[in-house]
Structure formats: C-alpha cells, structure tokens
Amino acid sequence: MNGQPVRPEAEARLLPRIAELFRPYRVQVLLVALAILVTSGLGVVNPLLIRTVFDEALFCGAGCPDLDLLARLVALMAAVPIVGGAIGVGQTYLANRVGQRVMQDLRDRLYAHLQRMSLRFFTATRTGEIQSRLANDVGGVQSVVTDTAATVLANVVIVASTLIAMFVISWPLTVLSLLLTPLFAWLTYRVGKTRRQVVEVTQQSKAEMSAITQETLSVSGVLLAKVFGRQQDEIERFRRENRRLAELQVRQQMIGQGFFAVVQAFFSIMPALVYLVAGYLLASGRGPAISAGTLVAFTTLQTRLFFPVGQLLRVSVEVQSSLALFRRIFDYLDLTPEIVDAPDAVALPAESVRGRIRFRHVYFTYGETRLPPSLVAPVGDGRRSPEPDGHHDEATGRPWILEDVDFEIEPGQLVALVGPSGAGKTTISYLIPRLYDVTAGAVEIDGVDVRNIQLASLTRLIGMVTQEPYLFHASVRDNLLYARPDATQEEIEQAARLALIHDRILELDQGYDTVVGERGYRMSGGEKQRLAIARVILKDPRILILDEATSSLDTASERLVQRALQPVMAGRTTIAIAHRLSTILNADVIFVIDRGRIVERGTHRELLERGGLYAQLYRQQFGEGLIEARCQDGLVLASGQVIAGEA
Template sequence: MAPDSSVTGQSIKPGTFRRALPYARPHYRPMAVLLLVTALNAGLTVLTPILFKVLIDDGITAGNSDVVLWISLSVVGLALVSLVLGMAEARYSGRVSEGLVYDLRTEVFDHVQRQPLAFFTRAQTGALVSRLNTDVVGAQQAVTAILSTIGSSGLTLILVLVTMFYLSWQVTLISLLILPLLVVPGKIVGRSLQRIMREQMQMHAEMGSLMNERFNVTGALLSKLYGKPAVETQLFAQQAAKVRDLGVLAATYGKTLFLAMTLIGSLATALVYGVGGGLAIDGTLQLGTLVALATLLTRLFGPITQLSSAQASILTALVSFDRLFEVLDLKPLITDKPNARALPAGLAAGGSAPEIRFDRVAFRYPSAAEVSLASLESIAVAAPKRTTNALVLREVSFVAPAGKLTALVGPSGAGKTTITHLVPRLYDVTEGAVRIGGHDVRDLTLASLHESIGIVTQDAHLFHATIRANLTYARPEATDQDLIAACRAAQIWDLIAGLPEGFDTTVGDRGYRLSGGEKQRIAIARLLLKAPPIVVLDEATAHLDSESEAALQKALKTALAGRTSLVIAHRLSTIREADQILVIDDGRVQEHGTHDELLDRGGLYAELYRTQFSRPQTADDDIPAPEPVGVAPGPLPGGPGRGGRAAPFGPGFHPDGGPPPPIPG
C-alpha cells in the first residue's frame, strides 16, 4: 500500500516536545519516587555482576565455600529486592502516565465542548473520539518512555560504564567502538515509524467515523433502507486494509530494529570475550573480572537498545501530542469577553421575560478555516479550496416584545432557524447586534445567556439514558413532583406512568425507542422543567398527530405565558394567535404584523397561507377560508421567482463552500 503523502509528509511542529513536558509537572511526587526507585534499580544492575566477580575470584577459584555461600545468598536477596523495586517502578510509572491521560483527556474534552456549533457541523465524531482515545494513549506512552526508559536506562548506562572502566579500561574502550552503531538503526527506523504512525492514527480516526455513522440507530436505518451490505462491507474493508498494511509495515520496521540491535550486541559480546579471553590467558585479567565485564556488557546493551528504541517511540508518540495540540490550538470562535457580565438577575432564569431586539443584523456562516481542522473532516482534506461565503441574513431588524409570542414563518431556507441561533450566541452576527433586555449578547456571559434560554428543535435529541436523566439534564435538582408536573403539561405523563419502569425507562440511542411525537413531548417537558424566560420553538410540534398537537398547543399556551417566545412554524395553523408574525424570505424580514393584518396585506404570508389552506375560490373570497390539511408548504406557485422558489439546501448551502446550517431554516 502506498503511503498517503498528504498525511505522512506532515512534520511535528517545532517546540512540541518542550510543550509536552509540563504535562508531567503536576505529578512531581510520584515522579520523584519513580526516579528514586529507578536509581536503586540501576545500582542493583551494576552490583550483581560485581558479586559474580567476587564469587568466582574469591570464592570458587580460591576454594572458599563461605564466600560462595554468602555471595549466593546475597544474589538471591538482591533478586528479591529487584522484584520489589520493579513492582514499585511499575506502580509509580502507572500513576504518572495514567494521571497524564486523565489530564489530557479532560482538557481536550473541555476544549472541544467550548467550540462553536459550526465546529460540530463539520467535524467527524469518530475523528474527535479518536483524539481522546488513540492519540491520548500515544501521548501517555511518550511520557512513560521518557520517565521509565530514559531515566532508568540513562542511570544504568552511566553506572555500567563507570564500573567497566574500573574493571578494565582496555576492554571497555574496545567495546565502545562498536556501541555507537546501536544508535543508527533507532534513528533511521524512528523517522519511518513516525510517518507511519501519523497515517495510522488518521486511518483509525476515519474507520472510527465510519463505524460511528453506520452503527447509530438512524445511520443503521438509512444503511438498511438505501445501502447495500456488500458495498458497506467493501468500504469498511478498504479502510481496514489500509490499517492492516500500515500495521504490518510498522511491525516490520520494529522487528528490523530489534534484529539490528541483537546483531550488534552479539558482535560486541564476541569482541569482549575475544579480547578479554586473551588477557585472561596472559594473566592480565582475572576470570571473574572477565565474566563480570561480559555480564556488564549485556547490561549495557539493554539501556542502549532501550534508549535507541525510546528514540523511535518518542518520535512516533510525539505525533500524538502534535495532533492533540492541533485541537487545543483551535481557539473557540465564540467566547466570553474579558469584561463580560451576567444577564441581570431580573432578566435571567427565574426573572421577568426580556425584550429581544435585532438591529440591522447581517450574518454569514464562518469558513472552515475559522472553526474546523482538515484532519477532523476527511472530506475536507481532499475538497477543493473555496474562498467566498455569502451572507445568509441581510439587514434584519425587529423587536420581539417582552413576554409575547413572535412567530417566524417563510419558505424553507429563508433563514428562520439561523435567526434563532443568533439569540443564544450559537453563532455571532457578522454585522449589527442582537440585544436581550437592552444588552448586546456579546457583552453577556455565555453561561447566563444559555441558562436563560430554552430551545426545542424539530428533531429533539435524547441521550441514551433514562427518561429521568434526560429530563433532569435541564434541572438536576428537580424532584419527582417537578418531573410529573412538567410531563403532565407536555401531555406525556400518561405514557410514562404506564411504563413498567416509569422515569427509569431507557429511551435508547437518540431516544429511538420512542415515537417522534413522544420524543418531542419529552423534550418540551424538559423545556418546561427548565422554565427559562426566553423560549425558542423550532417546529416543536412537527412530529405530533392532530390530537396530541391540539393538547400540546393548549399546554404551550399556558407554559409560554409571560415568556418571550420565538416560534418557527411551517404549519400556519399553529401560530394564528401569535402577538407578532415575521415573514422571512431570502434572509430578510419581508413582512410583519398579526395574522389578520398579514392576510389583509395579500403578500407572501397570504401566499403561504393560501398554499396550505386552499379550496376553490369564490367571487367573494379575497383569501380562502382555512381548511387545515396538515401538510407543510411545498414549492410555492409562481416558479423560481419571489415566493415561488424552492430552497432545498437552506441558507447555508453555497457553491463557494460555506457550511450548511445545522438545522435547515
């Protein structure tokens, strides 16, 4: 398999190693113990061969059985001590490395959570999960290699060389002539493994994304209805084959490194025995000293081999740090200002409903470079460069009165949902300002803003947890009485009460064990439980049957009383009693007024109304009387011109590459 040069050609950014080291700083205490244990282990490595020298020269050769006995017992004792120290080294090394994993995972998770909504509309979930799993473990291995391998091997190497020079400087110098060869394979193989590791991580992320998309409920349903199992398997097999081939390549390089080290070590051992044996025959060197030198040389190969291997391991594992820092360096596009203040208590959650004002708002979706990383969206890696991003809202100005219901209507793709996303700062305006209670939302803290706004979308999301967990996500301290009251108001209590496990029933992946209407009513119960002063409903009743919708409309009328509400509706029957209706088209407010005023005006709203509630017109009818048929408006009469154009891709679809809105307006 040919490596992907667009991935393998990337190099580790300068300063990555220095930037990675501070992550070990909070764990200085177990690190200090680890270094102490490592030093003691290094001392035992040198002490055992010295005891062998004494055993042979002063015990066996001299015929002194007492020396033989005591040295033998000492070697056994040192072996037991080494066992205890090895266990301690493993324990403290684990504490440091696992502590590092915890710190990195929580930091990356927290940072990703703070990214704007636009980031999540582009990034592949599997690629993000890979950063928190595969890459974090790779970073852990780097730190473990530094602490355990380099610390232990470095100390052992120094002590062994000092002892060898003490026993015979001639043999030691001759041995050292061949030892530099041990460094060369590690350097060559390390660079190759680094490139392979980067591509391996990228392929693992893509394979994880594929599984994530196909194995959730909606993805599985789509695959079963539209996909072909053989094609799906072939697609997965292609990616798995790349991972397999990269794994074979990495294993081959690793084994080559090991074999090269073994060969060079064997050559050095033969050299020591050849030179040392001659000196022993001449009487220059004692037999015990020769055995000690040979033993020390084998102890020398270990640290050098480990250091050379660690070089390769660190180079490859630094790729993990580099990929993690890539995510951490992506600054959230929407953050609190340094002097941001909370929404005043009188307007925040639990207070009075504030006014919402749009002042000459223009908006375009941020570009990919502003909110995303190419490595997190594999499609974007190969996509052509795009330069422009058109405005999707233009000169939008209106006031949503405090405590009143403002409805947003208009053709699909007109920009309705985009408008509602600007209120809680899911996006920031490009021009103009959005104000709540007279305060620019950019001057308020995100926490106070989000606490004061409740949203129910047309596709309500439920976590794979119990009904109770999904409800209390909005208000953790809520009692069962609070839950029951909210569920009664949302017309879902009778269903929950009839379930064997009640609130403790698990709803399944994305709530798929419930019907669309049941999910929607639980989402509305969650909204009622939060009880925010500002409410946004984006087609919240879209999945309900006529009977459930009628009951829920009655509940919402009470629940929304006294709250500032923005309601998006395609079914105009649901917003006839709105205090104000804004007709959005082509990113602008084209009309505004009450239901009757807009019908009398005979503009776009009247056209939308006529499309939904049509009957044969009479001579006396300017606007036909309503006869609900319960269907959303299709393309309007009049062809592609004003009011008649269909916008299937929404306001965020641009040939120049702007991101689509997360929910079509």
C-alpha cells in the same frame, strides 16, 4: 494534520508541552526517579561481586576457596536483587499511577476543550473524527506516558552505571563493545522518523473507521441503509478502510524489525568477540592482564548493558511515533473557541429578566468573514452597519445568510418567523443564545448585548425545542433531569403533566425508569416532542425558542404538542419558527424572512390582506380549504375569514 512531516522546530515545541503534563505530579516523579537510581545502582553491584567471588573467594591461590568470604558474598548477592525487586514494585506502582493520572488529565482537558468549541466546529467536523482523537490518539500515547519516562530513565542510569563499571574493569574491551553504537543510534533515528509518518497516516485511517461506524451503525444510519438497500455497499466501504488500516498497522509494526534483529544479533555476538580478543591479548602478552574473574564480570556487565541499550533504541522509535499522536491531540487543544465570555461579561438574574429581544441591523455569514473595520459595530453599539460590498457566504453563494435584520420583541410576546426553507429563520434563533455570534450588528436581551452576558447566565435564560429533539439512551427520568438535575419527582411529574406526556409515561414498562433507546427511538415523534417540552418546562426559561417543533408530526400529534405548548408559552417571550403556518396564527407579530432579510411583518390577518409572500405561502399550504388549527377565538379559513369568534 494530513500526514505531513513534523518540522524540527515544531517537534522541539512538542517536547516541553509533553513534559508540562507531568508538572502537577513532580513530587511523585521525583520519587520514581529516586527509586530508579537506587534500583539501577544496585544492578551494578552483583557483577562487581562476581569478580570478587572468582578472584578472592574461589581462585585466590593458597587457602582457597575461602568459604567464609564466599558465604558473605553469596548472601550479599542474594540480598541485592530482593531489595531491588521490592523497590522496583513500588516504583512500578508509582510510575503507572502518575502515568494514568496524566492520561486522565489529558482526556479531561481535551473533552472539556471540545465542549467549549462553537457549533461551527461540530458542523464542520465528523463526530467519528472527534471520537478518534479522544479514544485512538489519546489511547495511543498511553504506553509512552505510563511507561516510557520511567523506562528511559531506568535504562539511562543502567547504561551509565554499567559503562562506568566496564571502564573500571577494562577500558579496551569497553571501547570494543561500543564500537558500532553511534551507527545504531543514527539508524534508530531514521527508523523512528519513518515510523512516525506511518503512525500519523494510521491514525487518520482509524479516525475514518470511527466515522464510518458512527455514521452507519447509529439507528438513523442503519435505517437509511436498510430503506435504500445499501447495506452491502456500506459493508464494502467498511472492508476497504479496514483492509487499509490492517495493512498500515502491519507496515507500522514491521518498520525497523530487520534493523532490530541485526542489533540483537550484534549484542549476542559481542561477548564471544570479547572472549576472542581477551584470548589474543593473553596469548600475545600485550595489553593489561585479564583475570578470569575480570573476564566473567565484564561479560556479565556487557550483557546487562546491551539489554537497556536495545530498550533505549526501541523506546526512541516509540517516542518518535508518539510525537505524531501528541501533535494530533495538541492540534485540537490549540483550537481557539469562538464563543467565550467577554472579560466584562455580566450575569443577568433570571428573576429580573423581562425578556425583551432586539436585533440591531444584524449581518451574519457562516463562511470566513473579511469585513472592513467600518462594518463591524462595537459590542453593544446599536448603530446601523454599512452595507458590505461584494461579500458572499461561501456555503450558499448568497451575499449574507442574514442581511440587515432589525426588529424588536416585547416581553411576553409570541413572535413567529416564517419563510421558505433556507431563508435564515433558524440562524436567527441561533444568534440569541450565542450558538453563533453576529458578524455585524448586535443582538440584545433587555438592552444588554448577548456578547456581554455570561454564557452560563444566558443559557439559564433560554430554552429551545427543536424539530428533532435529542434524547439520550437513558431513562425517561434521566432525560428530563438533564434540564435541571436537582428537580424532585413531584416537579418532574408536574412538568410531564403540563406537557401531556405523564399518562403515556405511566403506560411504559417501567414508567419513568423506562430506557427510551438510542435517540429516543422507542418513542413516537409526538412523544419525543412532548418529552422535550416537559424538559423545557423543568428548566423554566424566560425566553422560549420553538424551532419547527411540530413540522414533522401528524395532525393528531401536532394538536397534542400545540396543547402542551400553551402553558409553556404563557408569560414567556416566545419565538416560534414554522413552515406549517397553522401553528403560528395566534402570534402577536409575524416576521416573514426571505433570503436573509425581513420582507414583511404584521399579524396573520394584516399579512393576508397585504397579499405578499406570506399570503402566497399560506395559499400554497391550504388552498381554499379549512386549516387544521384553532385561533384563540375561533376557526379561520384559508382566506383568513373567521368562522366563529374573531381572529
């Protein structure tokens, strides 16, 4: 994937895989091949008729010209290209249709495969690189897929039929015409090999260009560049890569041009050499007699031969270049998705799920895992995994992102995860819907290991509201329907009312049909959060995960979002992750996470009285003043004292 030359055995494996792409359309391919055979065979007819015209109709001795024979031959010569042209039109249509279907299948297959890849893949790969594989690489093989197969077959048939006809007419002249062909074939291979290497580097440069434009021309990228005054730096960065790409493309196009110019010149000179050799043969009286018709027919066939040979040489270079692109595409298709359904995975009916969540001695690392067999517990086995020796997460240097995390959440409970940044709170939330799989231990829902639950079923059970909700560049309605495409307008509006965003939507220019802009930039942070909440309400999950859902909002927006969350959390198992402790005072239980471990657990009051890490975090946020949150029964001071009611 880094410009290294393709080994012969790797190239040999590519060709059957490329051929396999055409298997679903083998009937159409057979029809195209049949049409090519007919049209190519018809192409030999006219040069042979030319010899008959010269030797039997025009210059046949006494009684010539034979006008009746000449008329019949001319009529036949006129009919041949008409019939061949009609068949050729159908052949071209069918070949292009097959080629475009193959391209469609390849794009669909690549996109579907990428959708199945785990979150780990996308966090390690730039979006621009992925887009380049779908657009530039797949687009780069389009001409090869749609045209090359038909071109190769047509030219092979033309060359074969023409050579047979030439040998029949004059084998010495044929040998003379083909004298340098093996040398040209070898040089073509060398040119193609060099060009293939340049093509791969060019595609890498295109991927870099896609990544630069995707990163810097998004709303977030443009805003960042403007705020830090880096527009000129980004322009220079783009220019450098653009200059490199332009130079590579010029080099790619020029490779072999001198060689092909020599080939073209040789092909153009060969008929003159044939006339010269024929003249010497006639003058010397040696060799077979060559009539004028034979000479004209042979040079006509020779001209017909050289064009497809030149085409085949060029196509050979194009095919070798395309192998680099196919290899990049297959590199992605060969990636194995990490998160897949187990063979015996079950579907949990949403209506029967209670929502009990259990973490059984969970260990997790984002890096490569090198666990001894004794550490990894079988799926569904709740036994404690032995503590690892000396294993470190490559990204952080810590022994584990999560280490021996063990807790249980009862159905309908509101549970809060708090702790310093990087403690592992979000990672815990990612393990429940299987965005990642545990390294050791198990995560269970209603006693069933999530690895034994079908992914589609698991997705229906869980809803998430993140700190930065993603909105598509589409209408408000379309963004809400993403959760449940079959929802009615009445259900959409009801969800928006529960999320306290319905009235604001009606104030927009086109109401629910208003386009929210790239990543929802026409909406404020609080409005985007409430739209995300409305989307989750439409989904109606049994388990709700709130990942820093209010941490980036101002006080007024935070209160609105908290109010909107109340009906969503009612009757559901809810996990709330928060830096702002004012959002989780009503939690049934609070788990305090530090460096991947649960270091404290209890209610807000219990944790304050304990005076541990939670109390320390609480004092750092609120000092001795009033917090900006309301408990179920009254306001609470920073010390935990209740002003009114009972916390």
